[in-house]
Amino acid sequence: MPPLGSLVALHNVTFCYPGRKHPILDKVDFTLHEKQRVGLIGPNGCGKTSLFHIIMGLLRPQTGTVFFKDTQLNRKKDFKILHEKVGLLFQDADDQLFSPTVLEDVAFGPLNLGASPAEARERACQTLQELGLSKLEQRITHQLSGGEKKMVSLATVMVMQPDALLLDEPSNNLDMGTRARLIEILNELDLAILIISHDWSLLADTCEDIYAIDKGKVTQSDKAYLHDHRHAHPYGEQPHRHRNRIKLTSDQKKEER
Amino acid sequence: MTFEKFSQGESLLHRTDTRVKLVSAISLTLVIALCQSFYTSLAGLTVGLLLLTFSRLNLRFVFWRLMLVNSFIAFLWITLPLTYPGDALCVVGPVTLSKQGVALAALISIKANAIILFFITLLATSTVVDLGHGLESLRLPKKLCLILLFSYRYIFVVHQEYHRLLRAAKLRCFKPRTNLHTYRTYAYLFGMTLVKSWNRAERVGQAMMLRGFHGRFYSLEEKTVTKVDVIFLIIMISAAIGFAYIELMK
Incomplete structure (x- = not known):
């Protein structure tokens, strides 16, 4: 059994794609607590997206179980309660946007959950406003820019008022401005967040804990290491600061001084 | 199109x-x-x-x-x-x-x-x-209406995927001629389009299911x-x- 009181938990999960010798996830235990913010890193093809799909019930593991608020989810039906409370942001925003207009797409979820059209419209408008996307309401979804698509698909998930958000490489192909806006929004959200990303600094800016997946195992990399950092970018000669949200232990702070 | x-x-x-x-x-x-x-x-x-x-x-x-x-x-x-x-x-x-x-x-x-x-x-x-x-509110079978709505979406997706591939081929100097290379290339393009749209359709379906879709489209307009x-x-x-x-x- 996973620890009690968790929001989402995987227990002893093994998953192997058909025709592959080694399981992509090997007896994995993983817990996400309420309001916990976790980053997941790992090489391409190491099973990060599969882990998300297992949590959401899109893939069924060969062994092991998925728990949502201490309830074991066994059948497809059981996952419906999880779908209402856990939102998944797909890697490719195009997969998520299929309604003709932005407003209709954002209202799709609430309508499915039984909201009346007026109520769904109001919730959709409010979510778009909160994300600063009100201007896009009547735009045709497939004509949006990449960044706009990403933000709108975040809105389609946020409108369901989830307890947890799973984000699959959210900062891929985003320009600096949109990326900064995304980080700002994520930091304002008061819910559990699980982010897959290769973008180290995004994870450092948004997450408390960072886990690594490699060779079928999930391990926590909980310690922050001080290291020299050299980088270059345009306007680098201007005095500026880079955000650093990783908490250092008192020893490390002393060391820094 | x-x-x-x-x-x-x-x-x-x-x-x-x-x-x-x-x-x-x-x-x-x-x-x-x-x-x-x-x-x-x-x-x-x-x-x-x-x-x-x-x-x-x-x-x-x-x-x-x-x-x-x-x-x-x-x-x-x-x-x-x-x-x-x-x-x-x-x-x-x-x-x-x-x-x-x-x-x-x-x-x-x-x-x-x-x-x-x-x-x-x-x-x-x-x-x-x-x-x-x-059509649905005129009591046409629900399944036929869903097929209409979905084929419409997928035609668009398929069309886009195909053009993305064709553009990639053209950028690599592909010029259609009357020869086996052209036929083979087009066959690959069609085949790959089919595979890609299939995968995309599956992901769209997953995304819809995760947002509570259960076989019925609701309209925002009353x-x-x-x-x-x-x-x-x-x-x-x-x-x-x-x-x-x-x-x-x-």
Whole structure:
């Protein structure tokens, strides 16, 4: 059994794609607590997206179980309660946007959950406003820019008022401005967040804990290491600061001084 | 490929309820498709043109759309006067043009254009999604309506995927020629398009399921039939009955 009181938990999960010798996830235990913010890193093809799909019930593991608020989810039906409370942001925003207009797409979820059209419209408008996307309401979804698509698909998930958000490489192909806006929004959200990303600094800016997946195992990399950092970018000669949200232990702070 | 070119607008026809337009289009089309007299079909064409002025569509686009249909009808003008038995209209060397053949080709042209005008003005002024919802509320089987809505989405997706691949091929200096390399490349392109759209469709399906989709589309617009809609429906049905009357009284 996973620890009690968790929001989402995987227990002893093994998953192997058909025709592959080694399981992509090997007896994995993983817990996400309420309001916990976790980053997941790992090489391409190491099973990060599969882990998300297992949590959401899109893939069924060969062994092991998925728990949502201490309830074991066994059948497809059981996952419906999880779908209402856990939102998944797909890697490719195009997969998520299929309604003709932005407003209709954002209202799709609430309508499915039984909201009346007026109520769904109001919730959709409010979510778009909160994300600063009100201007896009009547735009045709497939004509949006990449960044706009990403933000709108975040809105389609946020409108369901989830307890947890799973984000699959959210900062891929985003320009600096949109990326900064995304980080700002994520930091304002008061819910559990699980982010897959290769973008180290995004994870450092948004997450408390960072886990690594490699060779079928999930391990926590909980310690922050001080290291020299050299980088270059345009306007680098201007005095500026880079955000650093990783908490250092008192020893490390002393060391820094 | 452009979709729903005519669906955006503010005209009377754009605002009319989709169900009303569906019923009008079905009744008008049915009568005109079955009629055999010039009077009826000309009356139909007149109503079609009237609807066109009401719809305030871009006439250039409508013209080209009609040309597309008429390019198929052109074949009838080539074959019918030469092959249809009847009185000779004129004789050019060994070729005889039949009077009845020309008449038949003219009748078909008028009927076809009238029907296309009905479709453009009454159906194309709604979005496909609205048409799907409209058909559903007219008690058409739910599954057929879903198939309509989904094929519409996927046609678009498939088209986009195909063009992305074709562009990639062209950027690598692919020039279609009459040779095996071209055939093979196109076969790969089609095959890959199929695979990619299949995968994409699966992911779209997953995304929909995660947001609570369970086999029914809900519309954000709450549709109510207004007085104007009822009057419009009465006028259109009367027109259809009028056509039938002309046809039977000829």
